[in-house]
Amino acid sequence: MQQRPCLREFPILKTERLMLRSLAPEDQAGVFAIYSNPEVTRFCDVATLANQQQASVLIQVFQAEVEKDGGIRWAITQKGSPRLIGLCGVGWYRHNASALLSYDLNQDYWNRGIMTEAVQAVVRYVFDQAGTNRITATTTVDNTASMHVLLHAGFQEEGILREWGLWKGEFKDLRCFSLLRKDTPAAGPSNRSAAGLANSCGGQESGDCTRPLASAKAGFAANPAAPCGWDGTRPPTLIH
Numbered sequence: 001m002q003q004r005p006c007l008r009e010f011p012i013l014k015t016e017r018l019m020l021r022s023l024a025p026e027d028q029a030g031v032f033a034i035y036s037n038p039e040v041t042r043f044c045d046v047a048t049l050a051n052q053q054q055a056s057v058l059i060q061v062f063q064a065e066v067e068k069d070g071g072i073r074w075a076i077t078q079k080g081s082p083r084l085i086g087l088c089g090v091g092w093y094r095h096n097a098s099a100l101l102s103y104d105l106n107q108d109y110w111n112r113g114i115m116t117e118a119v120q121a122v123v124r125y126v127f128d129q130a131g132t133n134r135i136t137a138t139t140t141v142d143n144t145a146s147m148h149v150l151l152h153a154g155f156q157e158e159g160i161l162r163e164w165g166l167w168k169g170e171f172k173d174l175r176c177f178s179l180l181r182k183d184t185p186a187a188g189p190s191n192r193s194a195a196g197l198a199n200s201c202g203g204q205e206s207g208d209c210t211r212p213l214a215s216a217k218a219g220f221a222a223n224p225a226a227p228c229g230w231d232g233t234r235p236p237t238l239i240h
């Protein structure tokens with residue numbers, strides 16, 4: 001079945017300090033500042049950008065994903081400033097009502113709780129407005145900052161996906177995390193059937209996403225008994 005774009009209005013998310021909005025061509029410099037930094041690209045499947053034109057192409061790739069309703073990617077800004085300082089988004093896996101989360105932040109803004117705040121807003125949107133049942137996220141095994149972000153947002157570690165990543169010609173072990181709707185009591189019950197979930201749009205509403213999640217600020221101990229639940233498909237086009 002052919003998919004049609006269904007985000008009639010891009011969902012703007014607001015938190016205490018941040019506004020998450022749609023990406024625009026004017027974000028080229030902000031995107032370049034993030035992905036021209038090897039300290040960022042060592043943790044994601046994006047080649048280090050060499051020039052602004054490549055940033056422009058990356059924005060077009062991200063926007064195309066939104067337009068074909070393959071996912072949503074927000075530009076993270078600080079309230080009162082239009083400057084993009086980070087990106088956070090999800091790709092939809094409609095066959096099992098799940099989403100794959102990814103994010104990257106300009107290094108100048110690290111360790112201020114910004115991505116934790118952004119991810120909590122995105123998680124709330126994904127459960128409340130998009131009717132998703134499961135959010136998956138992966139990190140390289142050495143990405144402590146990203147693991148902290150996920151654990152603060154209530155994700156559980158499921159185990160290591162051995163050499164699951166093929167990034168820039170190199171296989172990477174990836175640590176798999178998940179958050180289920182039922183893990184977040186604050187998330188409202190889905191008003192969609194399972195079949196409806198599998199075909200749901202991203203939703204159109206914006207909102208205040210400052211409601212606290214049931215946060216599991218747990219340690220990093222993996223639960224080896226927990227299966228990863230990974231469905232064996234690779235992200236379609238989202239760059240992680």
Ligand SMILES: CC(C)(COP(=O)(O)OP(=O)(O)OC[C@H]1O[C@@H](n2cnc3c(N)ncnc32)[C@H](O)[C@@H]1OP(=O)(O)O)[C@@H](O)C(=O)NCCC(=O)NCCS
Nearest residue numbers: 040043104105110111112113114115116139144145146148
């Ligand atoms: C991962 C990333 C998005 C985190 O963004 P951020 O806004 O700095 O994250 P936060 O400030 O919300 O939280 C970072 C946490 O990691 C901790 N942390 C950061 N660097 C760390 C390190 N080297 N060792 C241990 N802990 C570290 C911080 O102390 C904080 O934890 P705390 O709140 O428990 O103290 C950012 O570091 C980044 O963009 N990294 C490069 C790209 C990347 O890794 N993307 C994600 C791919 S999975």
